[in-house]
Structure formats: C-alpha cells, structure tokens
Amino acid sequence: MRSSRHPPALMLLGTGSNVGKSLIVAGLCRLFADRGLKVRPFKPQNMSNNAAATAQGEIGRAQALQARAARIAPHVDMNPVLLKPEGERGSQVILQGRVAGHLSSGDFSRRGDFLPKVLESFERLCDGADLVLVEGAGSPAETNLRARDIANLGFARAAGVPAVIIGDIDRGGVIASLIGTHAVLDADDRAMIRGFAINRFRGDVALFEPALATITRATGWPSLGVVPWFADAARLPAEDGLDLVRGATARGGALKIAVPVLPGIANFDDLDPLKLEPAVELVFVRPGTPLPGDAALVILPGSKTTLRDLARLRAEGWDIDILAHRRRGGHVLGLCGGYQMLGRTVRDPLGLEGPAGAAPGLGLLEIDTELTADKTVREVMVEHPGSGTAGRAYEIHLGRSEGPDRARAPFRVGERPEGARSADGKVVGTYLHGVLASDPLRRAWLGSLAGGPLAIGEAYEPAVEAALDALAAHLERHLDIARLLELARSRS
The missing domain is CATH 3.40.50.880 (Class I glutamine amidotransferase (GATase) domain)
Incomplete structure (x- = not known):
C-alpha cells in the first residue's frame, strides 16, 4: 500500500529498548520543524502504559511529545498500535486510538495482523507532510519475532522507508550490539539500514574514533554521529518505567x-x-x-x-x-x-x-x-x-x-x-x-x-519547550543532519 506521493521518511531503529530513540526523534522533529518543514512523527507499534489523549483517542506519550516537538497536534495515526501491558497475562490493544481487545503473552505473533492498519495510518500521515520520522520499537535483532514484525524492519520494508540504527554507549557493549545486530539480520533487512549513530557518549569523542571505524568495517554502515550525554533529557517526559526515577530530586526540600x-x-x-x-x-x-x-x-x-x-x-x-x-x-x-x-x-x-x-x-x-x-x-x-x-x-x-x-x-x-x-x-x-x-x-x-x-521553581511548560529547543541544537551539533535528510529523501 503506497501513496501516489512518497514524502521523505526515515526510520530510527535501536539496538535495544531505551537507547534514546524517542528523544532523538523528538529532537529531530523540533529541528526540522524549525527549518520550516511539515514534520510528522510515527511509531507503528508502541508498548507502554504511559499514554496521551488526543481528539481521536489515545497514543503513546512519547508520540505526543514528538508531535509537540514538531509543533503540531497529536493524532492517533502517529501511533496506530499501542500495547498496554497488563502484567503476565498480556496487553490491552489500542488500535488507531481505540480499545480493540487483548493479546495474551503467547499470542504476540498476531501483531502482524495489524500491519494493514499501520500502513493505512502511515499513508494518511504522509499526506501533506514534508518529512516523516519513524521510531522503531525494541530491536530489529529480535529475529524470533521477524516473521510478523510491524515495529521495525518489517514496517520499513513494507513502506519502503530507509533506516538508521542507534546504539547506546552508556549501557556498555555498543560495538558488539551494532555488529551483532548486523550479523543476525538477513541481507534484505541489512540493506534497509543506511548508517548508525552512537547515543549518550561521555568523555572525549576522539577516543572513540577507532571504534567507529571498527563498526563500519564490520557492517558497511557509515557513522552518522556521536551524540554526547544530554542532561536536560530529565526535563522531558520519560516513556519507559525504567526511567521513572530519572530526574527525581535527591536534594532536601521543605x-x-x-x-x-x-x-x-x-x-x-x-x-x-x-x-x-x-x-x-x-x-x-x-x-x-x-x-x-x-x-x-x-x-x-x-x-x-x-x-x-x-x-x-x-x-x-x-x-x-x-x-x-x-x-x-x-x-x-x-x-x-x-x-x-x-x-x-x-x-x-x-x-x-x-x-x-x-x-x-x-x-x-x-x-x-x-x-x-x-x-x-x-x-x-x-x-x-x-x-x-x-x-x-x-x-x-x-x-x-x-x-x-x-x-x-x-x-x-x-x-x-x-x-x-x-x-x-x-x-x-x-x-x-x-x-x-x-x-x-x-x-x-x-x-x-x-x-x-x-520557593518558586521553573514554569513547567516553558521548561519542556526550552529542553526541546536545546535537544534540537544538541543533535544539530553532533549528528550529520544533511546526511539524515538525504537518506530520508532516498525513500523508495
């Protein structure tokens, strides 16, 4: 299912969950929106109990933040499949904003049944857009889920959207995670990934240059940048419960x-x-x-x-x-x-x-x-x-x-x-x-x-806006933005 007009689109994958995909997409949404582009965020499938209300129904909170970064109203088409975990039994399914039943933990392969609705939402979102930034979920290296995948390269190939992959150096093992992802993908999936970036780096980037060369030699993927740790991420809503205590106050208070x-x-x-x-x-x-x-x-x-x-x-x-x-x-x-x-x-x-x-x-x-x-x-x-x-x-x-x-x-x-x-x-x-x-x-x-x-602290909404502006500037300094836009324009 393809529209008659294919606006530029780029998918940001991760070597795993919680590597910073959501915030990087939000920062790029703000960056390109401030360049005058009509930017739309999109996440085919999200799994989160942090949801946002839109005029049409509910979506993942991260996509609402990305819409805000793009200076547009959130819409259910930005996150057509939202899985809300309900303990060990599975997840509630929100399909295009509305409750559509449940998936048991043993039934997750059925997620592929939602692909037509995912592509339908994507096509509507593309209409009138200058650029669509797509966020993956988890990791494309989960090859046991690949046959029915709608969240990562399954979507990228169905929609003809090129991808880049992000590794999180803060958690360790980033060289192995990128090279290992390349190793387990089949040739057609590998071909959809056009480059990689490193997130949450601390220290002297020059010391990591040999590692970038190692990754490129092993994968053929060029480096698109090394993004240093961004402390103001704590001012932005976290999507994952793993980040719950991020930014919590350790100081004494009245x-x-x-x-x-x-x-x-x-x-x-x-x-x-x-x-x-x-x-x-x-x-x-x-x-x-x-x-x-x-x-x-x-x-x-x-x-x-x-x-x-x-x-x-x-x-x-x-x-x-x-x-x-x-x-x-x-x-x-x-x-x-x-x-x-x-x-x-x-x-x-x-x-x-x-x-x-x-x-x-x-x-x-x-x-x-x-x-x-x-x-x-x-x-x-x-x-x-x-x-x-x-x-x-x-x-x-x-x-x-x-x-x-x-x-x-x-x-x-x-x-x-x-x-x-x-x-x-x-x-x-x-x-x-x-x-x-x-x-x-x-x-x-x-x-x-x-x-x-x-004592009065910062005003909340202006603080979120300032953090989004700072994040966009941070990414502009450390990512190859021209190359990212060029890749988005290469959409087949």
Whole structure:
C-alpha cells in the first residue's frame, strides 16, 4: 500500500529498548520543524502504559511529545498500535486510538495482523507532510519475532522507508550490539539500514574514533554521529518505567513527597512537574522499602492493573504506612487508578484488567469504583475552585467512582464536578492526568500543603519547550543532519 506521493521518511531503529530513540526523534522533529518543514512523527507499534489523549483517542506519550516537538497536534495515526501491558497475562490493544481487545503473552505473533492498519495510518500521515520520522520499537535483532514484525524492519520494508540504527554507549557493549545486530539480520533487512549513530557518549569523542571505524568495517554502515550525554533529557517526559526515577530530586526540600512504585504504574509523567520545584523532594519508593515517615504527601499514581497493584501495595505493607501517614495528619493524592485504590471497594466484574474480581480499597475516600467496558479518553479544561486556578488536563480510564466524597469534588470540568475529597480535605482523588503541569494550580496546592508560600521553581511548560529547543541544537551539533535528510529523501 503506497501513496501516489512518497514524502521523505526515515526510520530510527535501536539496538535495544531505551537507547534514546524517542528523544532523538523528538529532537529531530523540533529541528526540522524549525527549518520550516511539515514534520510528522510515527511509531507503528508502541508498548507502554504511559499514554496521551488526543481528539481521536489515545497514543503513546512519547508520540505526543514528538508531535509537540514538531509543533503540531497529536493524532492517533502517529501511533496506530499501542500495547498496554497488563502484567503476565498480556496487553490491552489500542488500535488507531481505540480499545480493540487483548493479546495474551503467547499470542504476540498476531501483531502482524495489524500491519494493514499501520500502513493505512502511515499513508494518511504522509499526506501533506514534508518529512516523516519513524521510531522503531525494541530491536530489529529480535529475529524470533521477524516473521510478523510491524515495529521495525518489517514496517520499513513494507513502506519502503530507509533506516538508521542507534546504539547506546552508556549501557556498555555498543560495538558488539551494532555488529551483532548486523550479523543476525538477513541481507534484505541489512540493506534497509543506511548508517548508525552512537547515543549518550561521555568523555572525549576522539577516543572513540577507532571504534567507529571498527563498526563500519564490520557492517558497511557509515557513522552518522556521536551524540554526547544530554542532561536536560530529565526535563522531558520519560516513556519507559525504567526511567521513572530519572530526574527525581535527591536534594532536601521543605516538602517531601513519596510515591510508591507499583508494577502497573501508568502515566507517571504526571509527576514530572514536581521535579522542577526546588521546595519539593520527590522520593520514588521501591519494593522492599517503607514509605518515609516524614513525607508531607503520598501520591498514588495511575495504574493499568488497579486490583493487582492494590494487592501488591498491601503485600509491601504500604497500606499500613499510608494509614499511619494519615494518622499523623499527612496528605494523600490519588491519580486515576490511585484514586480508585483510595476508595471503599474496587470491582472488575468483567475482568477488564485481569481476572474478574473485587477487593476492598484503602477506605480513605467514601467512594466505590466499578470498572466498565466503556473507556473514557478525552482532553479537558479543568478548574480548581479551591485556588481559583485553571489548566488543561486529560482523562484515560475505565470505570466510574461514586460516593459521598464526590460531593466535595476538588475540580470542575465545565459544569461537571470531578474527583473526590475527604471531609478534612487531606485526601484527594481525581481521574485527571496532567493537572500538576498547570503552574498556578500546582503551586497553590503545594503551598496549601506546606502551610504557606514555597520557593518558586521553573514554569513547567516553558521548561519542556526550552529542553526541546536545546535537544534540537544538541543533535544539530553532533549528528550529520544533511546526511539524515538525504537518506530520508532516498525513500523508495
């Protein structure tokens, strides 16, 4: 399936997951957009519980950031297949923005069935574009998955898109990972890769020149650049849970906020704005570690598997820690799945997030939740009457929560009250994601927790924009941008 016009397109592959593909695509989107090109990001298949709402449905959060970098609105065609892991049982399938069923862990070879929809989205995205930047997933060296691949070279060959491959030197073994990838690919797949780049380099690049020559001799791929470590990546939303603690504050702060890290944690970029506040010490609490007793606030973030995470929270003893925190007068904030956990009961009668069942919640809010098949995905304008502030937010959730504490909803969306609040005001829950990105709302709320004004940090949205601009400049200095554009224009 090809369009009558083939705009330039280039695919960025990686030698593995978390090598920096998402951020490099975002930086290139900003770079080429600032050159006046109509740039579109595209990821055929993503696996992440960090999702974003668009006007048409949900996509991976990384593609929403890339769309922002390209100075355009996000669209479901930018990420036609989103797999949202649900523990060991498999993943929920989001196809072109909407729930389309589940894939069990033994059924992942069926992903190839989605290729027609992937190509359909790609063709629509190409229409009117000057350049499409495609991000791969994982590694093309996973030859056991190649026959039904839609995420890497399977897509590249179906769409006739040339590729470059990125290796992450920070994790070690980058020479072997690039040469090894070349070795396991068949000849036709190798031919789609036109060069390589090294990411996250520290030190004197001149010392790595012999290694670049070694890689080129072994693979025939030219080097397209060595990208030094980019510290401001911590200011941009992370896609992978492995990056969750990246940029978390290690400094002491007037306000300590504790976040228990559960297996199904989702939309954890909700917490990113807190990292920029100098008065906040953000502590991610790993399994096996108690919640700090001196925290002013505990945040239960979103979850893709609420009942499973609620059981894990109890297994870790964090429920006891949270109840003790409340007895000391501490505050608790629940976001989406975390909001559901704060109530009296959580029911999943249809088994939408795992085996059908129900469990008592933490009982900190007088609400009850039942998961239903209808999924809410929308962007909204939100008001916080308590501080007289407003901002943008989004919702991505299953189910409804009802009960007496809804009468004290902390937010309003239009005429609709949203969320719930305890009688003493110290426990708050909401389905809204992104509310902490509103600087006035976040600061008014943090000040209320601290009992007075706090030191003001950076404004969140301008900080993201500045980081994207800096990332584009960083890539322009260290990658062969002219050669990348030339490769994109060679699309067959």
